[in-house]
Amino acid sequence: MSRLQDRRGTLIKGLSYLALLYAALGWGNERYFHWVQSPWFSHYSEFIVIGIFGVYRCCAEKNAYTRRRIAVLTTVVITFWFLLPTVLPTPEPSLGYFKNHATLGRSLHLPMTLTFFLALGLVLLFGRRVVCSWACPCVGIRDTVGNAFRTQTIRTRSAWRLRHLKWILGSFYFALFVLVLTPSAATRIVVDRFFGTVSVLYFVSLFLIPVTGNRNWCRWLCPYGHIFGLLNKIGFYSIKADRDRCTSCGRCDRECDMGIPVSSLVKAEGRVKATECVGCGRCVNACSLEILQVWDVRRQLGGQSFPKPR
Ligand code: SF4
Numbered sequence: 001m002s003r004l005q006d007r008r009g010t011l012i013k014g015l016s017y018l019a020l021l022y023a024a025l026g027w028g029n030e031r032y033f034h035w036v037q038s039p040w041f042s043h044y045s046e047f048i049v050i051g052i053f054g055v056y057r058c059c060a061e062k063n064a065y066t067r068r069r070i071a072v073l074t075t076v077v078i079t080f081w082f083l084l085p086t087v088l089p090t091p092e093p094s095l096g097y098f099k100n101h102a103t104l105g106r107s108l109h110l111p112m113t114l115t116f117f118l119a120l121g122l123v124l125l126f127g128r129r130v131v132c133s134w135a136c137p138c139v140g141i142r143d144t145v146g147n148a149f150r151t152q153t154i155r156t157r158s159a160w161r162l163r164h165l166k167w168i169l170g171s172f173y174f175a176l177f178v179l180v181l182t183p184s185a186a187t188r189i190v191v192d193r194f195f196g197t198v199s200v201l202y203f204v205s206l207f208l209i210p211v212t213g214n215r216n217w218c219r220w221l222c223p224y225g226h227i228f229g230l231l232n233k234i235g236f237y238s239i240k241a242d243r244d245r246c247t248s249c250g251r252c253d254r255e256c257d258m259g260i261p262v263s264s265l266v267k268a269e270g271r272v273k274a275t276e277c278v279g280c281g282r283c284v285n286a287c288s289l290e291i292l293q294v295w296d297v298r299r300q301l302g303g304q305s306f307p308k309p310r
Pocket residue numbers: 131132133136137138139217218219222223224225228
């Protein structure tokens with residue numbers, strides 16, 4: 001790598017980290033600290049940097065499939081989580097648990113609940129990539145601003161085992177459904193503390209991206225991740241492989257932001273059907289022997305196959 005490329009890489013990483021800090025501190029300012037009364041340094045800071053880095057990533061990305069994916073992801077996140085709630089704020093009936101939450105959360109809670117159940121059905125048919133690669137606001141910042149730190153993804157055995165941590169927050173999330181049905185002052189405190197803890201962990205994870213890789217939250221903590229992961233496991237989605245041709249070169253492993261040991265799974269099972277697979281298609285693109293293929297309901301039922309992610 002030339003010195004010029006080195007310098008450019010360092011500059012992009014520096015700017016990316018500043019953008020991550022801006023997003024995290026903007027949220028902290030709005031939620032807890034109230035240092036500055038400005039819409040430009042608030043919950044919306046995150047969407048500003050997603051927009052800027054989303055455009056940059058679309059220009060810089062060489063792979064056409066990934067470029068298309070980032071363009072759609074950025075557009076969906078900015079439109080549905082920033083523009084629409086700003087232009088068309090909607091009153092939302094709630095049980096009062098979300099009274100102190102940000103305007104964005106309040107106004108979108110009802111449509112988001114409906115969207116969530118629609119998303120579950122789509123994940124069952126097409127894999128969790130419909131959310132976790134193309135639409136999730138939390139990965140919007142990680143696949144745009146966080147892209148500079150993809151190479152930092154920790155791929156040790158212990159890091160892979162830590163994926164089970166997300167069951168802790170996931171189990172609490174299920175318990176909340178029971179609490180919401182039995183409203184009281186005590187349950188309200190529990191619900192508020194839970195969402196407070198999730199929010200703080202989420203934004204701390206942004207600070208840690210330069211040492212853990214961009215998908216740290218998705219890999220280890222996201223309470224939705226385990227639900228989508230289970231549907232991934234029982235649904236139609238998988239990455240199939242011609243395992244006899246695999247040379248165990250490890251290129252696919254090094255491309256996976258979720259730290260999945262792709263080549264080991266290919267050798268052991270002839271496919272990747274992991275709860276963690278977010279269907280980004282990076283491993284498929286990385287395999288120079290082209291022995292990996294994305295399968296979903298269309299291909300399983302013998303129809304049109306998923307377009308090759310190139
Ligand atoms: S794992 Fe969670 S945070 Fe990550 S993309 Fe999926 S839903 Fe979003």
